[in-house]
Amino acid sequence: MNLILVFEQLLNGLQFGVMLFLMAAGLTLVFGIMNLVNLAHGSLYMVGAYLTVAAVQWTGSYPLGVLLGLAGTLVVGMLLEVVALRTLYERDHLDQVLATFGLILFFNELIAILWGRTALFMSLPSYLQGHVEIFPGSIYPLYRVVVIGVGLVVGAALWYVVAKTRLGMLIRAGASNRTMVAALGINIRLLYTVVFGFGAALAGLAGLMAGPIYAVQPGMGELILIQVFVVIVIGGIGSIRGALVGALVVGVVDTLGRAFLKPLLGHFISPPAAEAAGPALASMLIYLLMALVLAVRPEGLFPAKSG
Amino acid sequence: MRARALILAACVLLLLAVPALATLLKQPYYIDLIRRVMIFAIAAVSLNLILGYGGLVSFGHAAYLGVGGYSVGILAFYGIHNGWLQWSVAIAASALVALVIGAISVRTRGIYFIMITLAFTQMLYYLGISVEEYGGDDGMRLKVKSQFSGLIDLGDPVAFYYLVFALLLVCTYLTYRLVNSRFGLVIRAAKSNEARTRAIGFSPYPYQLAAFVISGALCGLAGALLANHTGYVTPAYMDWTRSGEIMFMVILGGMATSPGPALGAFALLVAEDLLAGWTEHWQVILGPLLVLSVLFFRRGLAGLLPGGGKDG
Numbered sequence: 250m251n252l253i254l255v256f257e258q259l260l261n262g263l264q265f266g267v268m269l270f271l272m273a274a275g276l277t278l279v280f281g282i283m284n285l286v287n288l289a290h291g292s293l294y295m296v297g298a299y300l301t302v303a304a305v306q307w308t309g310s311y312p313l314g315v316l317l318g319l320a321g322t323l324v325v326g327m328l329l330e331v332v333a334l335r336t337l338y339e340r341d342h343l344d345q346v347l348a349t350f351g352l353i354l355f356f357n358e359l360i361a362i363l364w365g366r367t368a369l370f371m372s373l374p375s376y377l378q379g380h381v382e383i384f385p386g387s388i389y390p391l392y393r394v395v396v397i398g399v400g401l402v403v404g405a406a407l408w409y410v411v412a413k414t415r416l417g418m419l420i421r422a423g424a425s426n427r428t429m430v431a432a433l434g435i436n437i438r439l440l441y442t443v444v445f446g447f448g449a450a451l452a453g454l455a456g457l458m459a460g461p462i463y464a465v466q467p468g469m470g471e472l473i474l475i476q477v478f479v480v481i482v483i484g485g486i487g488s489i490r491g492a493l494v495g496a497l498v499v500g501v502v503d504t505l506g507r508a509f510l511k512p513l514l515g516h517f518i519s520p521p522a523a524e525a526a527g528p529a530l531a532s533m534l535i536y537l538l539m540a541l542v543l544a545v546r547p548e549g550l551f552p553a554k555s556g
Numbered sequence: 557m558r559a560r561a562l563i564l565a566a567c568v569l570l571l572l573a574v575p576a577l578a579t580l581l582k583q584p585y586y587i588d589l590i591r592r593v594m595i596f597a598i599a600a601v602s603l604n605l606i607l608g609y610g611g612l613v614s615f616g617h618a619a620y621l622g623v624g625g626y627s628v629g630i631l632a633f634y635g636i637h638n639g640w641l642q643w644s645v646a647i648a649a650s651a652l653v654a655l656v657i658g659a660i661s662v663r664t665r666g667i668y669f670i671m672i673t674l675a676f677t678q679m680l681y682y683l684g685i686s687v688e689e690y691g692g693d694d695g696m697r698l699k700v701k702s703q704f705s706g707l708i709d710l711g712d713p714v715a716f717y718y719l720v721f722a723l724l725l726v727c728t729y730l731t732y733r734l735v736n737s738r739f740g741l742v743i744r745a746a747k748s749n750e751a752r753t754r755a756i757g758f759s760p761y762p763y764q765l766a767a768f769v770i771s772g773a774l775c776g777l778a779g780a781l782l783a784n785h786t787g788y789v790t791p792a793y794m795d796w797t798r799s800g801e802i803m804f805m806v807i808l809g810g811m812a813t814s815p816g817p818a819l820g821a822f823a824l825l826v827a828e829d830l831l832a833g834w835t836e837h838w839q840v841i842l843g844p845l846l847v848l849s850v851l852f853f854r855r856g857l858a859g860l861l862p863g864g865g866k867d868g
Contacts, residue, residue, distance in 0.1 A: 280667070286667055286670070333847060336851060337851075340850075342613065342666060342667055342670060343607075343613050343803075343807070344850050344851075346613070346615065346670060346800075346803070347800070347803060347804060347807055347846065347850045348846070348847045348850040348851065350797075350800045350803075350804070350846070351842075351843045351844065351845070351846030351847040351850065352843060352847060353843070354839040354840075354842055354843035354846070355839070355840055355843030355844055355847075356843075357839065358837050358838075358839035358840035358843065359840055361837065362837050362840065471796075471797075475674065475675075475678055475796065478671050478674065478675075479671075479675060482668060482671045482672070482675075486667060486668075528686045529682065529683050529686035529687060532682035532685070532686060533679045533682055533683060536675045536676065536678055536679040537679070539671075539672070539675050540660055540672065540675065540676070543660070543664060543668065543672055544660060547663065547664050547668065548668075
């Protein structure tokens with residue numbers, strides 16, 4: 250095991266963590282403010298990827314396609330909120346889980362009707378291809394560096410919006426006491442729709458960035474969705490800071506586990522046993538981590554203080 | 557209550573008559589379909605015990621289908637075809653897994669409980685995928701069905717049908733007795749008000765954990781049946797959408813009612829079958845139907861029966 254390999258896998262973990270964070274931020278905001286468990290968040294990730302593929306093909310320009318894809322996901326998210334999810338805020342979690350589960354079936358099948366079930370290939374413009382040399386002897390794909398950069402910038406922007414702007418103030422106020430915010434003359438329904446739309450756009454951003462790395466296909470959202478739930482449960486539901494820490498921890502643990510657990514186990518148990526146990530343990534690792542965190546801190550690492 | 561009892565008795569009689577009717581109409585497919593429905597009804601009955609009566613929203617009940625199924629499959633893989641042994645192991649193994657999962661998750665509440673049960677099921681799902689010995693992603697074929705020393709032949713579709721039918725009735729009756737016992741009262745009390753339950757001297761945790769284990773064991777039995785029904789054991793048994801489906805059956809049929817889970821299983825699976833026969837893209841119709849049923853059909857099918865919703 251050499252250091253360069255470890256470093257590269259760390260970067261891969263960071264890249265995966267950043268994407269998890271983009272998903273988790275929207276999900277945890279929606280949960281913290283509207284008290285809504287939205288399983289269909291993964292569908293918005295998928296919608297983002299598909300809309301961008303279509304828009305890039307249509308316009309022939311990658312940046313324009315990305316912008317259109319993001320705007321499209323924002324609109325889909327707001328429509329979804331107005332049509333279906335708005336009535337669910339007052340319901341219990343069970344109803345929310347079931348209704349959004351129904352939405353997942355709908356979205357997956359709709360995408361299959363429109364684009365087919367086979368995976369789509371999402372091409373990158375030439376200026377995003379290629380590799381960069383991070384330090385001598387270690388080359389790393391440029392695109393993944395860009396993903397990490399975009400994720401960190403969006404994370405910082407999100408912090409700025411929530412902590413420093415009027416909109417962020419409303420969001421925080423809505424999370425702690427929605428009745429009071431409404432009583433002070435704020436249009437809370439509009440606020441909810443806006444927050445949900447931005448959460449959707451963040452999921453769409455994660456989806457369109459995932460496109461060139463993973464497969465763009467119906468059901469792609471569910472694979473990441475459950476990992477995102479692990480992230481927000483570890484981080485503390487409703488907390489953006491928790492989502493960031495949880496996402497990076499889960500991203501790095503999952504990636505390193507898949508890369509190094511098998512050879513590591515090989516030192517302790519027989520190679521055939523490690524061959525069998527390594528992948529199994531690696532894919533279970535983040536769930537074990539979550540169980541461990543919940544056993545020690547049932548509210549997650551950074552419990553949100555909202556009432 | 558008389559009208560309600562009559563309707564339910566008519567449903568039971570109809571189920572009894574399905575094999576004869578299917579043979580008469582030369583449609584043996586329906587024996588297969590309804591048998592599958594009844595197996596899932598057993599799973600839904602088991603979930604109803606903790607979800608409906610206990611208020612524990614388990615989003616990972618498919619795990620026990622998988623554990624039950626794999627118990628049968630793995631024993632058969634090593635040449636052990638004795639059904640008594642296989643099914644006992646299936647039930648015991650599911651109970652054990654439920655004990656471990658329950659011991660950790662029953663301590664949590666609300667959304668954390670939903671997520672942690674989901675996470676444990678995902679763990680088992682990935683375990684099933686990565687163990688190449690037992691077929692990995694593809695699963696394994698059950699070459700020989702469970703053998704019950706000549707007492708009953710599961711290869712005979714009608715005999716197997718009646719066995720599943722009898723087990724469904726037994727499981728429904730068992731849960732009915734259970735929730736109306738002292739034990740059941742504590743569980744239902746903890747659902748409606750945990751603080752008061754503590755105040756009158758009951759710690760809900762051991763009761764809820766026991767209910768969780770019983771529920772898992774019953775669902776393990778459904779898993780053993782399902783393995784024999786499909787002749788296949790795959791990790792797809794434990795897919796999280798499967799957990800969602802079982803949950804839906806309970807809600808659609810009516811939570812915390814005795815006939816609810818079976819009614820819900822019928823409604824959901826028969827609707828799936830009809831829609832799938834009509835169009836390849838049936839999920840695009842089923843999805844919104846599910847959303848609408850959650851939004852506007854609160855009391856479930858059992859609530860439509862005369863005599864109302866609760867505890868019939």
